[in-house]
Amino acid sequence: MSKNDIPENIVTTKLDQFIGWARSYSLWQYVFGTACCAMEFMSVSSSHYDTDRFGAAMPRYSPRQSDMLMVVGTINHKNAPVLRRIWEQMADPKYVVAVGACAVSGGFYRNYATLQGCDLVIPVDVYIPGCPPRPEMILDGIMALQEKIRKSKHYL
Numbered sequence: 001m002s003k004n005d006i007p008e009n010i011v012t013t014k015l016d017q018f019i020g021w022a023r024s025y026s027l028w029q030y031v032f033g034t035a036c037c038a039m040e041f042m043s044v045s046s047s048h049y050d051t052d053r054f055g056a057a058m059p060r061y062s063p064r065q066s067d068m069l070m071v072v073g074t075i076n077h078k079n080a081p082v083l084r085r086i087w088e089q090m091a092d093p094k095y096v097v098a099v100g101a102c103a104v105s106g107g108f109y110r111n112y113a114t115l116q117g118c119d120l121v122i123p124v125d126v127y128i129p130g131c132p133p134r135p136e137m138i139l140d141g142i143m144a145l146q147e148k149i150r151k152s153k154h155y156l
């Protein structure tokens with residue numbers, strides 16, 4: 001059968017691409033908010049920014065029901081093990097977004113108490129800089145994660 005034999009109302013794709021597309025638009029977020037970035041993050045959840053467009057609007061309050069961990073704010077050495085435990089409780093496939101300079105690198109807190117980036121305790125998929133990042137930057141980060149998910153291998 002050639003490409004021209006396929007009727008116009010038929011769409012073909014690969015199973016792996018279909019799973020990637022579906023997963024990229026079905027992101028259930030767990031927000032690990034610890035500091036001022038979390039205030040800015042709240043505005044992202046408003047209707048103005050409409051994260052429903054990306055299938056990423058619904059926060060879950062259990063890591064077992066979430067697949068997108070948003071690390072929002074400063075992580076110190078005391079709550080780093082808690083963050084790690086939450087990440088471990090999430091089912092695969094799971095993704096991590098570091099939101100803001102503190103989550104990315106410790107921000108301007110160069111002291112004994114602050115973890116110099118959440119990627120020291122969990123793997124991070126997308127880094128969003130800024131202190132705090134603008135809502136548009138957070139949306140851009142979500143879209144970057146969607147792109148990464150779509151390009152990942154899903155079906156073995």
Ligand code: SF4
Binds near residue numbers: 035102
């Ligand atoms: S990056 Fe800036 S706004 Fe965000 S938690 Fe750190 S100090 Fe606060």
